[in-house]
Amino acid sequence: MDFGVKGKVVIVTGGATGIGRAIAQTFHDEGAIVIINGRTQSKLDSACAEIGERAYGVVADLRNAKGAADLFEFAKAHGSVEFLVNNIGVFDVNDFFEVSDDRWVEYFDHNIMTSVRISRLVLRDMLDRNSGSIVFIASEAAIRSIGNMVPYSTTKSAMLGLSRSLSELTRGTDVRVTSYMPGTTATESVMGYFEGLAKDQGTTVEAALKDFYRDVQPGNLPQKLIDPTMHGRGVLQLATNAAMNGVCHRADGGTIRSIFG
Template sequence: MDFGIEGKIAIITGGGTGIGNAIARTFHEEGATVVINGRSKERIEAAATAIGPRAHGVVADLMAPEGAKALAEYTGGLGPVSFLINNVGVFDVNDFFEVSDERWTQYFEHNIMTAVRITRIVMKDMLARNEGSIVFISSEAAIRSIGNMVPYSVTKTAMLGLGRSLAELTRGTSVRVNSYMPGTTATESVETYFADLARQQGKTVEETLRDFYREVQPSNLTQKLIDPMLHGRGVVQLATNPAMNGVTHRADGGTIRSIFG
């Protein structure tokens, strides 16, 4: 299928690993020029090289306004940005009663403000050109709130509100803003988490995952971690479908019992 993105420019924030990297690879495979960012020059350039010849790695920390400006300016030198995928985010398992105010602030900086800063720049240009598509990478935790991941769940819920609110600003234009909710995915960080948990429990990773789906996500219909590349395809489809604006696309393996999304 031709998604019509050959020669167009896409920013995938982060993009060095995990779901962001899978999204960047898919955009590149479809002929787009891809720009990813990170804080380590060596790592982000290596990731860009692995993606392919039309991939660019930029050292830019979106935790600061200067980082968003640097990313936007570098990409602007390549041409107009047609796609912005807000992928940067963090997660960990924690005890709500032990999470400090400082850690809460860090969560909002990582999971919300990184997206706000780069979107504020890129979206204004998209509206001026009357062309562009933005996708926020949220999580199933946005609507399936998780008790031992409260800051993560809250900030991912806030991201859905951010995406829908910005979509309201596109009324009557050819610019679109949507959100994407992946389920538990076989990224490097998730696989490390389950490997560590298996060691703590004295089990194999396979046993730990079996128990996870039996006890924590019994409603999940696939009963397995999702391949990140599946999200790459899903995000490209969402980003390029002109009929979709202001919506949330759910790709959680059926964990959330709902006929909507």
């Protein structure tokens, strides 16, 4: 199936690892020109070499306006940005009562403001050209509010609101803004969490995962972590489907018990 991305430029923020890397790989495999950013050139170079010949990386920290501008200008040098995937995000398990104000600010800067800064530039250009698609990578935690991940859940909920609000700016145009909610996925960071949990409990990763799905996510139907490549396919389809605007696509393995989404 031709998704119509061949030769078109896609920015995948934080695309060197995890879900972002899987999304970058999928777009590249379909013929797109892929731009990823990060804070370490060697890490970007390694990721781009593995993704393929049309992958390019630039050191750009989206926690400040200059980083967003650097990423946008670098991408534009390869052509008009047709797709933007806002993927940057941080998470950890924490005690709400122990999370400092500074840490809350860090969460909002990583999980919300990085997307605001680059979307402000890319969306204006898309509207001027009357063409383009933006996808925000949220999380099932945005709806399944998690007590030991309060800052993460809160900022991912805010991301859904940001995405829907920006979609209102596209009314009557061929530009679209959507969001995507992955469930717990077998990324490097998630696997590291379960490896640490298993070590602390004196058990295996497999046993820790079994307990997790029994006690924390009993609604998850596969009862296993999601392969990141599945999200690459899902985001590609969402980004290129002209019938989808202002919507949130769930890919959580059925963890959220709802007939909607």
